[in-house]
Amino acid sequence: MTSTHPAVELDGLTKSFGAVTAVDGLSLRVQPGEVVAFLGPNGAGKTTTIDMLLGLSRPDRGTVRVLGGTPDDAVARGRVAAVLQTGGLLKDLTVGETVRMTAHFYRHTRPAAEVLERAGITDIADRVVGRCSGGQQQRLRFALALLPDPDLMVLDEPTTGMDVEGRRDFWQALRRDARRGRTVIFATHYLDEADAYADRIVLVRQGRIVADGTTAEIKNLAAGRTVRATLPGADQAALAALPGVDAVEVRGDSVLVRTGDSDAIARHLLTRTAARDVEITSRNLEDAFLALTTAQTGA
Amino acid sequence: MTTSTPTRAAVTEPDRRLPALGGFAPGALGIELRRVLRNRRTLAFTLIMPGVFFLIFGLPQGGQSLDNGRPVTAYIMISLAVYAAMVATTSVGGAVATERALGWSRQLRLTPLRPAAYVATKLITAMSLGLLAVVVEFVVGTAAGVRVPAYVWLLSGLAAWLGSLVFAAFGLFIGYLAPAENVMQIIGPVLAVLAMFGGLFVPVEVLPDVLQQVAKFTPVYGMGVLARAPLTGDGVSMAAVVNLVVWALVFGVGAARLFRRDTARV
Numbered sequence: 301m302t303s304t305h306p307a308v309e310l311d312g313l314t315k316s317f318g319a320v321t322a323v324d325g326l327s328l329r330v331q332p333g334e335v336v337a338f339l340g341p342n343g344a345g346k347t348t349t350i351d352m353l354l355g356l357s358r359p360d361r362g363t364v365r366v367l368g369g370t371p372d373d374a375v376a377r378g379r380v381a382a383v384l385q386t387g388g389l390l391k392d393l394t395v396g397e398t399v400r401m402t403a404h405f406y407r408h409t410r411p412a413a414e415v416l417e418r419a420g421i422t423d424i425a426d427r428v429v430g431r432c433s434g435g436q437q438q439r440l441r442f443a444l445a446l447l448p449d450p451d452l453m454v455l456d457e458p459t460t461g462m463d464v465e466g467r468r469d470f471w472q473a474l475r476r477d478a479r480r481g482r483t484v485i486f487a488t489h490y491l492d493e494a495d496a497y498a499d500r501i502v503l504v505r506q507g508r509i510v511a512d513g514t515t516a517e518i519k520n521l522a523a524g525r526t527v528r529a530t531l532p533g534a535d536q537a538a539l540a541a542l543p544g545v546d547a548v549e550v551r552g553d554s555v556l557v558r559t560g561d562s563d564a565i566a567r568h569l570l571t572r573t574a575a576r577d578v579e580i581t582s583r584n585l586e587d588a589f590l591a592l593t594t595a596q597t598g599a
Numbered sequence: 600m601t602t603s604t605p606t607r608a609a610v611t612e613p614d615r616r617l618p619a620l621g622g623f624a625p626g627a628l629g630i631e632l633r634r635v636l637r638n639r640r641t642l643a644f645t646l647i648m649p650g651v652f653f654l655i656f657g658l659p660q661g662g663q664s665l666d667n668g669r670p671v672t673a674y675i676m677i678s679l680a681v682y683a684a685m686v687a688t689t690s691v692g693g694a695v696a697t698e699r700a701l702g703w704s705r706q707l708r709l710t711p712l713r714p715a716a717y718v719a720t721k722l723i724t725a726m727s728l729g730l731l732a733v734v735v736e737f738v739v740g741t742a743a744g745v746r747v748p749a750y751v752w753l754l755s756g757l758a759a760w761l762g763s764l765v766f767a768a769f770g771l772f773i774g775y776l777a778p779a780e781n782v783m784q785i786i787g788p789v790l791a792v793l794a795m796f797g798g799l800f801v802p803v804e805v806l807p808d809v810l811q812q813v814a815k816f817t818p819v820y821g822m823g824v825l826a827r828a829p830l831t832g833d834g835v836s837m838a839a840v841v842n843l844v845v846w847a848l849v850f851g852v853g854a855a856r857l858f859r860r861d862t863a864r865v
């Protein structure tokens with residue numbers, strides 16, 4: 301491919317449903333070949349963003365460019381394909397018929413047998429879709445998305461409702477398929493999925509991006525520790541000004557300091573202030589996720 | 600089939616041209632037809648039931664003649680063929696409701712298939728099943744001893760079949776009106792009532808006077824008159840033609856408008 305366009309360019313995307321602002325001025329640029337996890341809690345706006353990215357709905361404001369063109373054109377040319385979060389299969393067709401029928405809509409596709417194989421559902425090709433498990437149906441959706449050999453693959457919570465083994469099989473299929481240059485964007489609630497399969501994590505909350513970085517960078521957000529102490533009347537600003545402090549939070553008589561240098565902070569608290577009950581805990585990715593995506597702590 | 604080392608076109612860029620005819624493809628149509636013919640419910644209501652109706656209600660009239668000497672059984676057979684065709688085309692059109700409810704329409708938007716090509720596939724499928732329904736009814740009638748000149752078979756059959764296009768549009772109209780999985784359970788009885796007013800179960804002339812007047816304005820009336828005209832030799836009234844054209848427009852335009860509303864992206 302010679303195209304130098306970004307795979308995805310979202311600029312100031314905004315979408316409201318009545319009083320709910322589902323997506324709030326979201327801008328994102330994804331380069332070809334990146335594998336990006338869209339991570340956020342329920343209602344964060346992931347599906348709404350993906351719908352606009354795929355041209356399934358129109359933004360109230362902002363623009364969407366996919367592979368340098370409109371989403372509709374990218375879809376019609378088979379340059380983008382997607383596995384949606386809900387619905388979308390005819391229960392009375394067989395797995396194989398669903399794939400062959402969909403293949404007919406394109407000018408050119410990979411052979412049906414090949415995508416069934418890649419999605420790991422060759423053995424159930426003759427089964428009626430209505431009798432397939434949730435995980436099998438999800439792999440069928442994946443097989444359909446593989447048909448056009450897309451440059452961009454978008455997956456909206458592809459493993460929701462699957463058991464641990466189903467999730468593992470699904471990601472293995474996706475991994476096996478990963479080819480050089482294919483861009484992948486997937487939405488997920490699962491940190492471990494984002495961590496294991498993405499090069500880049502975009503954390504969203506309330507329709508906005510709250511963190512965006514390589515998996516390593518996002519993990520670094522979580523690499524520090526939290527020092528907690530009882531300190532009535534803590535001077536939040538003074539603590540925040542100390543070297544190595546990321547955030548300070550005061551909850552009643554307690555103070556929580558997020559930092560990369562917990563020893564120095566503990567020493568400071570014990571020697572320069574009246575702090576007592578000092579505790580040091582390490583944070584993990586889960587904490588970072590919760591801190592960034594739930595309450596408006598320290599913001 | 601290879602399980603390991605699948606060779607793929609990673610080096611050559613896939614063909615990214617748009618499909619011809621908006622993605623309309625005979626192959627997909629074939630799968631769609633097979634799907635319809637596999638549906639026992641559809642087959643029961645479009646192929647078996649009208650045939651059984653003929654055996655129950657038509658055969659006992661054997662030996663009786665119309666004013667022009669043609670058999671009454673032929674009148675009943677043609678009427679039931681119209682009924683079979685309208686149920687067939689409505690059920691295929693109405694299946695859009697199920698597909699919307701299941702989210703298949705949304706899935707289709709992620710393919711190059713243009714909405715117009717989708718509707719064309721549905722219409723062709725509907726008309727194929729409609730044709731089959733007419734043929735089956737005529738075969739049942741012939742097997743049961745109904746004899747009429749070949750031109751009557753042909754013209755009545757064509758009228759019943761082409762008239763059912765109105766109901767393919769009606770099915771699509773309902774399909775785009777209500778995304779419900781079991782839409783035919785609701786439309787089935789409605790079709791039966793319309794068929795009654797259209798004189799498909801009993802001649803309109805035996806209905807009470809008021810209902811006869813109402814009947815002339817209901818959507819099956821026109822196609823019923825047209826389909827039986829070759830048999831009865833009665834002239835085709837202007838009322839019947841206007842009836843057919845108006846209802847075709849109502850359902851056709853209605854379906855088109857709802858279709859456009861459905862495919863508009865919000």
Ligand SMILES: Nc1ncnc2c1ncn2[C@@H]1O[C@H](COP(=O)(O)OP(=O)(O)OP(=O)(O)O)[C@@H](O)[C@H]1O
Pocket residue numbers: 317320321322323340341342343344345346347348349385457489
């Ligand atoms: N069609 C709609 N009508 C009204 N509100 C909607 C609609 N679609 C989404 N919303 C609202 O917009 C917000 C974002 O929803 P969205 O589905 O994009 O979240 P999400 O991140 O995909 O969540 P989940 O993880 O649960 O799938 C939610 O508050 C949701 O209730």
Ligand SMILES: [Mg+2]
Pocket residue numbers: 346347348385456457
């Ligand atoms: Mg979602």
